[in-house]
Structure formats: structure tokens, C-alpha cells
Amino acid sequence: xxxxxxxxxxxxxxxxxxxxxxxxxxxxxxxxxxxxxxxxxxxxxxxxxxxxxxxxxxxxxxxxxxxxxxxxxxxxxxxxxxxxxxxxxxxxxxxxxxxxxxxxxxxxxxxxxxxxxxxxxxxxxxxxxxxxxxxxxxxxxxxxxxxxxxxxxxxxxxxxxxxxxxxxxxxx
Amino acid sequence: xxxxxxxxxxxxxxxxxxxxxxxxxxxxxxxxxxxxxxxxxxxxxxxxxxxxxxxxxxxxxxxxxxxxxxxxxxxxxxxxxxxxxxxxxxxxxxxxxxxxxxxxxxxxxxxxxxxxxxxxxxxxxxxxxxxxxxxxxxxxxxxxxxxxxxxxxxxxxxxxxxxxxxxxxxxx
DNA sequence: TGAGTAATGTTAGTGACTAACATTACTCCG
DNA sequence: CGGAGTAATGTTAGTCACTAACATTACTCA
Numbered sequence: 001x002x003x004x005x006x007x008x009x010x011x012x013x014x015x016x017x018x019x020x021x022x023x024x025x026x027x028x029x030x031x032x033x034x035x036x037x038x039x040x041x042x043x044x045x046x047x048x049x050x051x052x053x054x055x056x057x058x059x060x061x062x063x064x065x066x067x068x069x070x071x072x073x074x075x076x077x078x079x080x081x082x083x084x085x086x087x088x089x090x091x092x093x094x095x096x097x098x099x100x101x102x103x104x105x106x107x108x109x110x111x112x113x114x115x116x117x118x119x120x121x122x123x124x125x126x127x128x129x130x131x132x133x134x135x136x137x138x139x140x141x142x143x144x145x146x147x148x149x150x151x152x153x154x155x156x157x158x159x160x161x162x163x164x165x166x167x168x169x170x171x172x
Numbered sequence: 173x174x175x176x177x178x179x180x181x182x183x184x185x186x187x188x189x190x191x192x193x194x195x196x197x198x199x200x201x202x203x204x205x206x207x208x209x210x211x212x213x214x215x216x217x218x219x220x221x222x223x224x225x226x227x228x229x230x231x232x233x234x235x236x237x238x239x240x241x242x243x244x245x246x247x248x249x250x251x252x253x254x255x256x257x258x259x260x261x262x263x264x265x266x267x268x269x270x271x272x273x274x275x276x277x278x279x280x281x282x283x284x285x286x287x288x289x290x291x292x293x294x295x296x297x298x299x300x301x302x303x304x305x306x307x308x309x310x311x312x313x314x315x316x317x318x319x320x321x322x323x324x325x326x327x328x329x330x331x332x333x334x335x336x337x338x339x340x341x342x343x344x
Numbered sequence: 345t346g347a348g349t350a351a352t353g354t355t356a357g358t359g360a361c362t363a364a365c366a367t368t369a370c371t372c373c374g
Numbered sequence: 375c376g377g378a379g380t381a382a383t384g385t386t387a388g389t390c391a392c393t394a395a396c397a398t399t400a401c402t403c404a
Contacts, residue, residue, distance in 0.1 A: 017359060028384055033361065065343045102282055103275030110274055129343040132315045132335050139311025143304045163304050169341060171237045171301040189390065200353055205392065346404095353398070360391085367384070374376090 004042040005090060013043075013098045040104040043091045048112045051076040056119035065125040065133040069116055070164045073137065077160055084156060092149030105146075109138045140167045176214040177262060185215075185270045212276040215263045220284045223248040228291040237297040237305040241288055242336045245309065249332055256328060264321030277318075281310045312339045 003025035007016040018039050022032040036042050056072030063071060095101045113134045120130035140163040148159035165171055175197035179188040190211050194204040208214050228244030235243060267273045285306045292302035312335040320331035337343055 031383055039360070064341050066338055066341050099282065103279030106278030107275030110271065125344060128319045128334060129338050131319060132312045132338040133343065135311035135315035136308040136339055139307035140304045143307035147300045147303060162300060166238055166301050166304040167308055169236050169238050171305070172296060203352055211391065
């Protein structure tokens with residue numbers, strides 16, 4: 001992974017071949033793909049957090065779907081903010097600056113999205129509305145994440161707050 | 173395109189090679205790629221609608237970002253619903269049932285997303301909040317689109333209504 | 345009719361991945 | 375301490391999406 005990050009910063013993501021990464025790491029291309037299922041997996045890992053789904057399920061039943069998703073994410077974040085190394089930001093910065101990786105980010109959120117949608121359905125939301133709310137929530141979070149990666153603000157929490165605030169309808 | 177759709181339905185998207193599509197169409201693989209920039213472009217085209225950005229710009233300045241995006245999409249939709257053939261649904265149904273295409277859908281929305289974000293910025297929203305709102309809006313719309321494709325409801329308008337209703341905070 | 349242009353074909357290559365099988369390193373039990 | 379077994383790595387060969395460069399056909403329009 002260190003070799004990959006070096007090369008991505010030297011030449012850019014698209015101009016870096018998997019063979020080159022393996023080479024710099026002193027291993028074979030095969031070995032690279034045994035450690036990472038795809039080239040983009042070096043940058044994008046989906047740490048699906050069951051806490052989010054749990055927190056959503058615990059939201060008051062009276063809340064509408066989007067509000068429950070928002071509340072759940074907020075609760076999960078404040079209760080257990082994941083430790084983030086500077087490396088996380090470095091990785092996301094590359095994602096942010098590489099258009100061809102946009103799709104990979106979304107594809108990678110699929111599992112989390114499904115978990116959020118399921119949690120909403122468990123709360124009584126219709127499947128269709130649940131998918132919409134989950135997709136919107138992850139869209140907002142991913143956008144905020146990339147924006148945070150591009151800036152200098154050290155606190156990821158405030159980026160997440162932004163996403164939730166906008167989602168909740170509170171941004172001019 | 174007809175050849176591609178046939179094959180996608182016969183064997184599934186992933187199991188259909190570009191060469192096979194070209195073959196059935198009676199052309200060369202090269203010719204296929206001259207008509208479609210990628211294999212997934214057969215299914216996913218991004219008809220970026222300048223009307224949406226325009227409609228967003230026309231939303232009252234007092235509205236928060238997400239509300240303006242919602243209002244703009246709604247206005248653009250009611251003023252000029254694009255004609256949709258049954259083929260559109262057929263294509264989306266394949267997208268919906270093929271996980272490996274999720275990323276392509278998102279990647280393809282990038283242009284529209286940027287246009288929406290720009291329109292919001294023009295209205296006075298901060299770039300960060302604008303990206304969040306745009307990403308959330310497209311996430312919701314895409315989810316609704318796929319859901320519509322999977323169902324039997326002929327009216328796409330009601331699917332869009334669902335997306336906007338959930339985004340606006342009005343779904344249990 | 346003939347010149348020019350657009351669409352198509354040909355060939356060859358790159359790069360992300362995968363499968364099957366050989367090989368090394370490392371562990372742990374007797 | 376040695377040898378069996380297992381995990382990590384290497385080798386080879388292949389598939390598939392996609393691209394570049396150049397040749398060729400078809401089609402248009404003066």
C-alpha cells in the first residue's frame with residue numbers, strides 16, 4: 001500500500017499500473033491482487049459500520065426516514081468516532097482528484113447503503129423510500145468526505161456535521 | 173444496442189463480452205467501441221438536462237440548498253418530462269440487477285451533479301454544501317430511478333416524487 | 345464521374361484481472 | 375531437531391475492456 005500511494009502521488013492513479021506497484025513493493029503483480037481485490041481497493045476500503053445500522057434502528061419511530069438516517073449517523077459518529085490516520089486523508093485526496101475513481105467510491109458504499117436501507121425498513125419505512133433515503137445519505141456523506149479530504153480542516157466530524165445539516169434542510 | 177440488450181438478457185451483463193455484442197450486430201469490436209465509449213454506456217447514458225440547473229437557479233433565494241435542488245428538479249420535471257420509451261426501463265432494469273454497474277451509474281451522474289452544484293453555488297450556497305446537496309439529490313433520484321425500473325408502475329413521475337418527498341423529510 | 349469524407353475493418357498492443365499449478369517460507373508437533 | 379503441513383509467494387498463460395495507427399470501403403455531393 002505504501003508503494004501504491006507513493007506511485008499514485010508521483011504519477012497519478014491512472015498512470016500507475018498494478019505491475020508498477022507490485023514492482024516497487026518488491027513483489028509480483030499476482031501478489032498485489034492477492035492483497036487487494038482491485039487496484040482501487042488500495043484507496044477505497046468500505047469499513048461497514050454495524051453501529052450505524054444499530055443507531056438508526058434506535059431512532060424514534062416517529063421520525064421520517066431521512067431524519068432517522070441522519071440521526072443514526074450522527075449518533076454512531078459521536079458514540080464511536082473511528083480513529084483516522086493522516087493516511088486516510090491522503091488516500092481520499094487521491095480519490096477526490098481522480099474522476100475515474102468516483103464510481104468506485106459509490107460502488108464501495110453499496111454494502112453500507114444496503115445496511116442503512118435495511119435498518120430503515122426495520123423501522124417501518126417502505127423499501128423504496130428506504131433505498132432513497134440511504135442513497136441520499138451516503139451521497140451526502142461521501143461528498144462531505146471528499147470535501148474534507150481536499151481541505152485543511154483536521155476534524156472530520158465537522159465535515160460530517162455539514163453533510164447532516166444540509167440533508168436536514170439547513171443550509172442556504 | 174439492440175444486440176447488446178438481447179445478449180444482456182440472455183446471459184447477463186457480466187457474461188456478455190463486447191466482442192459478442194459486436195458479433196451479433198454484425199460488426200467489429202472496434203466499431204462497437206466507436207459507437208459506445210464503454211460497454212456500460214449501452215445501458216447508461218447521462219442526458220444532462222440544462223433545464224434542471226436553470227430551474228434551480230430560479231428557486232427563491234430564501235430556500236436552503238437541498239430545498240432549492242428539490243424544487244428545481246420538480247420544476248424541471250413538470251415543465252418538460254422527457255419522453256421515455258419502454259427501452260429505457262429495460263436498460264435500467266439490467267443496471268438495477270447488475271451490482272457491478274452501480275459504480276457506472278454514479279460515475280455517469282457526475283456531470284449532472286456538477287451542474288446542480290454549480291447552480292446552487294450561483295444561488296449563494298457554499299461550494300462544500302452545494303456538492304453535498306447535489307450528491308444527495310442525485311443519490312435519491314438514482315435510487316428512485318432504479319426502483320421504478322424494477323417495478324410495474326408506468327409513471328416515472330411518481331418515482332421522482334417519491335425521491336423528492338423523502339429528501340424533503342416527508343417519509344416515515 | 346470523381347474527389348472527399350465518414351464509417352468500418354485490421355492489426356497489434358496495454359492494462360486490469362483470473363485460474364492452475366509450482367515453490368518457497370514459516371509453524372508446530374513429535 | 376526434523377519433518378509434515380500450511381500460508382504466502384511466484385510462474386505461466388489466458389480473458390476481456392479498451393486504444394492507437396493505418397488501410398479500406400461506402401456514401402455524398404459537386
